[in-house]
Each structure stands twice: as structure tokens, then as C-alpha cells.
Amino acid sequence: MAFQAIILCGPGSSFPTFTANPDETPKALLPIANRPMVWYPLEFCYRMGVTNLDNTTGTAEIFRLPEVRDVVKGDFIILPCDLVCELGGDALLEAWMVTQASLGGSTPNQSRLGHPKMALNGEKAGRRGGMTVCYDTRGETVIKGEETDFIAMTPLKAGPVPPPKSSVLSQLSNLVMSMPTDTLKDLTGKGGKLSIRHSLLEAHSRVRMLGSHRDAHIYIFPAWVMDMINSNDHMDSIGEDVIGWWAKAGWQDGLGEKLGLAEVFNSSSSPASHDDNLLDNPSTQDESDFSTLSSTWTTSVPKPADVKPKLTIPPILTYQHPTPTPLIRRVDTAPLLLSVSLQLAKLEPTETGGTSPLTHPRKFAYPAGIASRTTVTRPDCLLAENVTVEERCSLKECVVGANCQIKAGAKLTRCVLMDGVVIGNGCKLTGCVVGKRAELGEDCTLVDCEVQENLLVEAGSEEKGAKLMSSSGMEATEEELEEELA
């Protein structure tokens, strides 16, 4: 059995303008650069070679649901549905395997070398660790209100051989703290001080703290994490609780016991049964510890049974994405949706030799729809099927969804139009996100606005930085509209 990937799809409370009706438009189906959001993590899994997928909603509690427990059998990957990741998942998986799950027995048992934390030899030398991914939110453009996490990490001990340049290994660190910035604010609380425990500094002499990075919510977990979540009812979210506690347990003596990890590790699901989950290896290969066959190693004297061995917490590593390209981004607010869509629109299409996995075959899916006397900048615009752009229009840095109609004289700059939007004559839109089937009357001027789906914007409206949503009185008309469309 291979890896399993679980894509978590929430209701999308962070997009109030566009997911007012989650049944019709769940967050996972909002378009990013003319593709539904969930396409990106699915495509990511496909590229990574993971074909065993689960689509669910919720966070850590879902791992207590019996159906999920039944489904997840081995090591697994968790992805958010709002992830746009240009970086190949195979690179991440490779890094995890190299550090946490070496091909059975090919490396000497490191516990004898004085660092038992790396779980080599299958899980003979200890449980496998996990891996997370984080990226810097400070890109070329600053996006207002983007959430950040407070992440603290410590460097890994450098190996004798430097990792190859192409590998992500050089960017791996040991995670020691992770929490959303909001939680950090709660912690610093009254005194305005963040207190760092001495035990952390005693355990790790270099702790790097990043304030502008964000946890991408890509998690590669070994199978035992499932048990840990199940034995700790207080863990609500993966990012904050599971990762947070695990990271802390790595340096706080006694916390691992408190989290019941000792029982988790000694539980009936014996390590051996997991070994073959990993790589479809014949299990015999895993079970033989080649290092014991070597004459250079002396077999250690078995410990007396009554001595309780110190609990070793498997490491949780984090891959810190160093550069803005290739893109890793979570899209969970409208400004991010706008910015990431525009960024993706700039990718070279495959017809002119673009190689990015996230690019489209063509920039303009339906060139015939663009009138002759109109400007649509090719490098940074992306137009889907059946888009008509009338004369004297100007489109700069725009992503236009299928079946949109842009009428004569409209000027659009840095805008995202979802499917079926109608833009009236002479509209001027800058930095706007327009929902599905919305219709803008003539001569509207909107700057940095969000327009709800199915909304009719009156002709001549002028707004700046507003969220145009149907007021409660208009709901009836919206329903009528839907009926009409249905």
C-alpha cells in the first residue's frame, strides 16, 4: 500500500463574499486562475504520485471519525484544499523518506552513533517523524491581512556529506514551535512579552523564529500520528494542536509522556506492520537490520526490563521554502485569491513552451471573442473559454473566467472575474474580484472591491474597497435569479 493523501475541504468561512451559500459554491470550488481551488492539491498529489485520495471536511477531529480511521492505514499526507503549490511534492516526499524512513537497513542504525532521533531502518530504531512545509508570505507584493504563523525551528545537525543542490534537504530544520500569529498574541497577552522556556534553549542552542512565514498545511505524517490524535481529545486543529504539541514535546521533558506517546508507540499496531506500508518493500528486507550483520558493530547488551527507557520523541521537521518561485501559497482570503490568480496568469502557457505544472495550455482559450480594436495584454492576462471582449476595452493583468462578457469601453486592471460575469459599457475596475454570474451596469467605477456572485451592480456605481453583497432584502431576487437559471 502506498501513501494516502487527505485533502481537507472546509466550508470557507474566510471568503464571506463568495461562499455565502456553501452548498452552491463551497470554498473548494472557487476558481483560482480559472480552475477550481481543489484542482491544485489534487494535481499536486498526482504529480507526487499519490493516487490514494480522500476528500473530507474539518480538521483534527475528523481523524477521530471511525470512517476516517478505517480508511487511513499507513503513513499519510494531509493537504488543505486551498493550497497552490508549484513545487513538486515528490521533492518533499523524498526529503521525508531520506530523513525519516530510510530504505530498510541501508544505513547503519544511528542510535549507536549517539543520535537516536532519526528513525532509520524502518521503525526499528524509533518511530518515524513527520514533516511540515512553510513559506515566506513576504513576496513581491504585500497582501493585506494575510495570516501568518509564528514558527520556531532549529537547524539539523549537518551530515557528513552535503545534500545535493537540487534537493530540498538543505532547507529542512527541526520544528520546535508553531502557532498562528493570533495565538502568539494571546500568549504575549498582558505583558506584551513572549516567554521562551529555558528548556528550549538548553535543548537547542540556535532557535530561529520566523514571524512572516506561514505554515502551508502540507503535512507528511507517519501512521502513529493517527493514534496520537485519537488519544488526545484536546487536540482540535492539526496545525495548531497536533503540530504544536508534537513540536514542543521534542524539547520539553515529560511532555511526550503527558501526551500519551509512550502508549501510542507501544501500542498493538506494531512497527513492523507499518514498514511495508512505506514502499511496498518485501517486509523481510525491512526486518533484517543489516548493521547488526556487520562485524564492526558490537551488539548492545539488552537493557534490564525494569529500567524505563527515556521516551524519544520522533522529530518533526519543517521545510522552509526559500524563494517566491516556485510558488507555494495558501489561498484563503479574497486578496490572496486575486494575487495568486494574477501571479498564475503570468506563467508561460504550454503552447509557447511553458513548463510549470500549473500553467494553462493557452493564454486566450477563445481568441475569436476578442474584438480587434481592444487591448488585452498577453503576458499577464488569462482568458478562459467563450470570453467575449468588445471594442475599445483595455484588460491589464486580468483573469477572466468562462463565458464572461466584457462590453465596449471597459477598462480592467488587476481584476479576477469568475465565470459568466457581465461587465457593462465603460466600466472601470481596478483590483476587483467579481463573483460568478455577477452583472455590472454601465459606467461603474470600482476600486479594490469584491462583488458577490449573482449580484446586479447598478449602473454608475462608484465604490472603493467595498464588499458588494446582496442585502437581506435582495435575497428574494437572488433566489428568483437562481430559479431562473435553473
Place this chain on the structure above:
Amino acid sequence: MSHSQKGKVAAGGKGAAKAKKAAGGKKSENDREDTLQAVILADSFETRFNPFTLETPRCLLPLANTPLIEYTLEFLAMAGVADIFIYCGAHTSAVQSYILSSKWHPSTSAASPFNTLEIVKTTARSVGDALRDLDSRDMITGDFLLVHGDLVSNLPIDEALRNHRERRVKDKNAIMTMILRAGGLGEHRTKAKGITPVFVVDPGKNRCVHYEEMHPLQAHKYVDLDEELLKDHKDIEVRTDLIDCGIDICTPDVLALWAESFDYEVPRRHFLHGVLKDYELNGKTIHTEIVDDRYAARVFNLQSYDSVSKDVLGRWTYPLVPDSNLVAGQSYKFERGSLYKENDVMLARTCKAGKKTVLGKGTSVGAGSVVSNSIIGRDCQIGKNVTIKDAYIWDNVLIGDGSHVERAIIANEAVIGKSCKIQPGALISYKVGLSDNTEIRPNQRITRAKRKRDDDSETEDEVPSDPSIVGSSGHGYEFRDAEEFSDDEEAAFHSSLIYSTQHLNLSNASISTLSSSLSSADEPSGPRSRLSSFTSLSDDGDNEGFHHDAVQGILDTLHEHGDFDSAKLEFMGLRLSNDATDHQIRRAIAVAFSKHISQLVDGEQKTEASKAAASAFATGGAVPFLKNVALSTGTEEDAVDFLRCLQKDAVNRGSGPLVLAAVCQRLYEEEVVGEEAFLRWWEEAEGMGEDEDVEMKRVRAKTGVFVEWLREAESESESGSGSDEEESEEESEDE
């Protein structure tokens, strides 16, 4: 202090001359980069090298048989420094005569690489005083290097200096650059032990944004970072792996800052911490230059003396190694197995002078002796069948036949008799004599230094030898830290050659609580055993000074109905300075409360015991004080111990039984001590049966009612507790 006056006059004259020169140099503000000035703090104003520094300045202590200041001056010569100011505190004349006779002073030696070298006498009692003095002298004309006289380094500072100047051109507020050596992720012998410096650095800007020190004795086991700091710096590193070699490239602004703050005494814990904390106020930034290669370390205590010596012999400090023969007249040769040997060393044919060993000129080692990992100075006579291991033996030392020296330092002209045993950590100072068959215990410090009279006069008295330590024909006495020097962690971490925390009462760091339901049961209990509270009663004898002061302080607060919040600060300070254990603290608090209350009861007002107890507990902050200081760990053992202290003290009071009962009741009502602790204390006392002291039994008799009530309250349902409480109150008043 007569000599200080003279010093000032002399320095004033020099200062004037300097000022003229400075005026001339003013016009060439731009090319001030050409001449680099350096300030050496030859005296650290610390007592970490006692007893040796009673008689020699720290910078003249020999490290691998070369005085420490030689290493520092070599470093400065390599750095291209032109003008040097050496600040001395104690033993200025010794430093002066050494420098004048060395190759370094430009007026006496043509080979000196420096333009000027000035030895500044000062009456300073701290580094801060010295730097404030320097500021007032107006000798510094541009950027200067500030180093300590115990620096050993082969770092080229060119790059750091260039970066510093570039920053300085861009931003006038970049006032200082610290050179720090990365010590790697793992253990490192040269890393500071005990007190760990914590540098918080913004790696993108090479800026140090926060500094503090942590050590296991701190009650607050956290490093606090300001929220603002996290907001301003999105990428910060908290580093405890850095070796602080104390090389600072400073601008004259640094001196101005020192001058502004009179309370700054030491460069890191006060100055660095303070300036960084006041960044909002002064806008000054301090930068770091973290280097990964070459060597830099300070010999700032005996442990680092040990580790740096080993680094020197391991040739990490090359070219500053013995066979470079830094001092005129040295003739060291590097031989197989890291043996550094000078000419004219006499080794008996059957002796073994092993690896990583230094042997100075004129030293002889007798037959059958074994010397390994040790540094032996000049003209030493090592007898027959002597074992010397990991030891530092300075010049002109005599070691008798059959003696055994391990991991100790023996200073000049000491005489060790035959078949002596010197155990690890022992320090034997100048001219000490040990009779035959003497045994020196681990970490014992023996000196013959004259002691200054208390009345601040210049006369010094010979201290009589202590035959119980040095033997009948020996010379010397055991050195003990003077009261005034034993403040803060100094004594705990720095004064011994071997780092150990065994003598310290360290409490375990707490761990994160998951949620209220989980935390209480699983909390690992402290290292104290159940019995330790019994045994600790017997060792009340030591540290009487602390006990007396602490009791007096609390009593004052109680008498004046003062505020315990301020008293707590004082109390904690007292605790640190005396290295008092938790038990001593509890005892002091128990005694103070019991004494105060019984004074009220027996005094003229004849207050009732329960009312007296209530008034004591009503003093501002008394209850939190008891909870946080007396019973800081919150464990049952400590509460029982506290009760036992109260009981023991009550024995000596006329109204002891009443006071004890009243205090117990108050403790329970204010929820300072839980009922489990009361019951346990009672049961343990009852359990002693015949063995129990008659007095102790008498004293606790009155409390029996209260304990009975507690038992009943526990067994009964909670509903009736209100009326019971009243009842018991009446009862205790009746008695």
C-alpha cells in the same frame, strides 16, 4: 586611598597631552580609520580567580606558561591597533612593571608594534566605572576596540571592522559591533557553562536585538521577548551557542552611553541588555559579527582557564601556541604527542611525561613520575613517583615524592610535601606550603595572602596558618569568599575549576500544561524524596547570615504593616546572594511569622492568637508572598516542611502552642497550605511515637483540635463545613 590621587594627576597630565594631539587629529576626521585605538580592560573587577588574583592581576596569570595579556596584545598587534590604553584596577604596579619590561611598550622596546601604550590607573570598582572614567578623559578619538585582558584569539578583525564602518557610514546609530564565535550545535568545552548568554539576533541585519543571561538558579525559567521585537523583526534567531569573546568594536558613542547610565557595571548583562532594551528611547543599534572559523575565547573564570589551556595545547589558537615562543627567552619546542618542552628540562629516565603537556625551563621530573595533560612552569622540581594529571603547575613549585595531583592549580613557589594528595578542583595559591601526607579536599582553596584590615587602612596582616589544612609544618589557610563578593551567581558558577551543579538546589523546569484536567495528576514531582524534609532539619546550621537577615527583613515588613511586594524583591536578592536553599527560605519565613505573632500575643496589648495571626496575614501581599516564595513549588513535601519549621520555632516561644494553632488555621483559610499537607504533617509527627521530641509534641498539642476538625471535614460531606469552621475557631480561641 592615596595612590589613586597620584594616579589621577599623572593621568591628567597625559590626558592633556593627548588632548593636544586629539585637536591636531580632529581635522583628519576622515582618515581616523588609519589609526585604530584599543582599550584593554586588564582588571575585570571580579573575584572569579580568587585566591590567585589576591596577589596577581588576572591578566598576568600564566596560560600555558605565558601571561594572559601577551595573548591579548598579540591579538591587538595582529589587528593593526596603533594606540593602546590598558585599564587596571588592582595590582596596577605589577601590570605596569610587566608591560614596561616587555616588548610591547614603545618607549622601552623598539620592536613594539604600537604607537602609544598607556597604562591608566583608576579607582574604578567595575568595568562601568572604568569606561565612564575613560569617557571623561577624552582620549578616544574614533572607533576603538574594547577587549578584556584575558582574550585569546587569532581572529583577523578586518572584515568585522569593514562591516562596522560601512554600517556606521549608513547609520550613525550603529554604535557597536560585537565579534562572537559560533560554538556549534553540540557541546563545546569553551562554551560558557552555568551562566549561558542568550543573544537574540536578526540574522538578516546582523543586529543584536535582545540579550540576557540564563542560569539554572533563576526562578523565572523563561527568556522574555518583547512583542514589539517580534513585530519589527520577522526573522530572529535565539542563540545560546555563541562564545562571547568580548571583542567589541565601539564608536565613542558607546562611552557616552556608559557615561549616561551610572548603574551599568558590566558590559553584557547591564550595558548590552540595557541599551537594547532602551532602543525605542535612544535609537542605538548594536550589531554582531558571528564568525565560524578561527579561535576566540576569554579566560573569564577557572573553567574557561582549563578549556582555553586545552585549546592552546590543541593548537586551535595557532599561532598563539607555546612553540611560537611569544615571550622573549622562551624556547619551547613542539614534540611528538603534543609535548611542549623548553630547553634544560631534566626528565628522569623512568618518568613518563606524556601527551599534551608543557614543561618549562629548569624543571626536573623525578624517577617513576607520570605527568599527563598538564602544564608545568619553569624551575619546578617534581619528585619521584609523583602523579600529575590534568593539572596546572606554575613556576618554582616543589612537589615531594609520591604525591598525587589531579585537576588542580598550583601557583608559584608552592611547596607540596611528600605523599600529599591534591584532589580535583583544588587551588593552591602562591607560596603555600603543605606538610608531608597532607590531603587537600576537592575544590578547596588555600592561600597565604595577607588580609587587609577592615578599617580600610593600607596595612595588611599575615593570616596565621591553619595546621588542620596544611599540616603541622605547612603555611597557608583556607580561603573563603568575603561576604561582599559572594553576591549573585558569581560564587555558584564561576569560582570553581570544575563546573558542577550538584551543590545547587535546582528545581525542575515546569512543562507545558495541556489543559487543567490533565495537568494536575501527571505533573512529575520534584527530585526531593519524602525523607529529605526530615534530614534537612539538621542542616539548618549553615548560612546563618542569610537566616538572620531574611528574618529581620520580613519582621520589619510585618511590624510596619509594609508591602510584601517590595519586601519580596529584597528577599529574593538576599536569597540569590546567599545561595539559600528552599528549605532555608521556608525556615526564615516561618520563624519571622511565628516571632511576629508571638510578639503580638505576649506583648503589652495581649492580642489573642487568632487575631494576631489574622493581622499578620492581612499585611499587604502576605498571602501571595507565602504562596510564591515559601511554597513556590507547591508540592506537599514543601508544605509539610514549612509546617515543621513553624512547629520547631514555636518550641522557643512562650505562647508557642497557641501561635502554631492560629497560624495553621490561617494558612488553611488563606489556602496557602492544603489539608493533605496538614494531615500528612500530623501523621508524620504522630508516627514518630516515642522518638518525638517532648517539646515538639507539647507545641503541637493545641493544633490537634484543628487537625481533628480537618479530618472530620474531609470525611463529612462539604455541606456542614461552614458551621464547623466557626466551631473550631471558638475552640482555638478558648485555648
